[in-house]
Amino acid sequence: MSSEWDNYWSGRGGAQASAALDGVGVETHAGIAAFWDSVFDGLTRETQLVDLACGAGTVLRRASAAGIGDLTGADISSGAINALATNMPDVTGVVCALPETPFADGQFDVVVSQYGFEYAGAAQAATEIARLVKPGGKFAALSHVKDGAIDKECAGKAAKAQILLDSGFIGAAKNVFASAFAKDQKAYDATIKQLAGPQKTLTELAASGMGLAMHIQTGTAQLFSRLANYTFGDIADWLDGNEAEVRAYLSRMDAMRGAALSTDDVAGVNAALEQGGMVASAPEIFAPDGADKPIAWIIRGKKLR
Ligand SMILES: C[S@@+](CC[C@H](N)C(=O)[O-])C[C@H]1O[C@@H](n2cnc3c(N)ncnc32)[C@H](O)[C@@H]1O
Incomplete structure (x- = not known):
């Protein structure tokens, strides 16, 4: 799998990164940008944030624009991390294959993922995510929807x-x-x-x-x-x-297509988050272009102090 993504990412910088999701315009979609702005609202320069399966850094760019200074991106593809390093030299880039990561327990205040962690087997990756979130921290993701747009x-x-x-x-x-x-x-x-x-x-x-x-x-x-x-x-x-x-x-x-999550899959993700000590929100469908065009699940969890 990583070779397909490597083949895709090698030689592609941020400007072409949205083509990972051809036609959806993730890079430029105002609804998606507004979603991430709401997640980042109130966070500070000191917030430690990791984007899992970050690609060339679509979400990290948004986080940086929101003023968050301590940013890490992790992806299975070295090509993606190279593109990230070119686009955002101040971000720590890490090549790793979810569901395993090299990060410490509770290393991050915020873990995010956009069409990402579900590629690794969503429930297993959710167990790792719960491990990475600090007490008082949170997780937010937009994930592929089975039979969605x-x-x-x-x-x-x-x-x-x-x-x-x-x-x-x-x-x-x-x-x-x-x-x-x-x-x-x-x-x-x-x-x-x-x-x-x-x-x-x-x-x-x-x-x-x-x-x-x-x-x-x-x-x-x-x-x-x-x-x-x-x-x-x-x-x-x-x-x-x-x-x-x-x-x-x-x-x-x-x-x-293989990564797209059904309602049951999302229930499995939430169960894994809860098992890892987080409080998971009820799953929501994200359909900024109309109810007939669901483009993502919104998955969220927080870890109590
Ligand atoms: C659809 S792209 C999304 C990239 C980015 N989050 C964005 O929104 O532009 C999926 C990403 O998942 C990465 N990926 C796939 N399987 C992975 C795994 N097991 N661990 C880490 N990253 C993975 C791919 O390299 C690719 O960058």
Whole structure:
């Protein structure tokens, strides 16, 4: 799992980080920002806060803007933590795989997570979270909702990625390029014919707005029009790289779906928080874009002094 996220995070800075949740606009969603502002209200420069599965630091940026000075971000992906270090050099970045963390019991006043801790198995991660919160401290999270708006969007995107892979476009395109480089007219005519079906599928996916399909379509056409500038090896590498990108994207969509929490899962999280000495709030659905578009569970707990 971490390799998919690493593949995603490497080379991506904060400006592109919202694409982790394509279409949801986590980075810029006013409702989500307002939620975090309410969590951070009243906290001080000295508050010790950790964001678990922090990615490139979407929530930490908000915490910093709210004036909290002692910030830590933890994520399984070293690529994410590198992006965090670039975006927010003053934040302590830690690479670790939840549900285990290297932090001490009661190390933090505030533990937060945005579409994060649930990737590690929500109840086990909640046990760790309860361990990390100081007496008098709190936990707040926005988490994926089973059958919610993001879950549905990921299902649609995963289906498109699977169609692209099943179309066999990459293999068929490679065959065309191989025969073109070999200057084998007969093979070329045959491979062009075989490419027609997969190309139609790719064109439909691109027209439906699938970014990776658009990229592959445009790139393939450009390579073809400038064949003399490349070797077959260059082109095969580019095509293979794109196939790997589509597979990683599909895994990420599947991971997001797999992480989505049902009502029972959230009850399990709250039970684990309570077991760890916290008082858990009743779970709430967060639907800032309308009741038919739930985008998160709001999960909260506090540890009494
Ligand atoms: C959907 S992204 C959210 C990132 C960030 N919280 C945000 O809102 O932009 C999920 C994050 O969980 C991280 N992740 C997945 N499994 C993890 C695990 N077991 N432990 C720690 N982080 C994990 C991924 O690397 C990724 O950065």
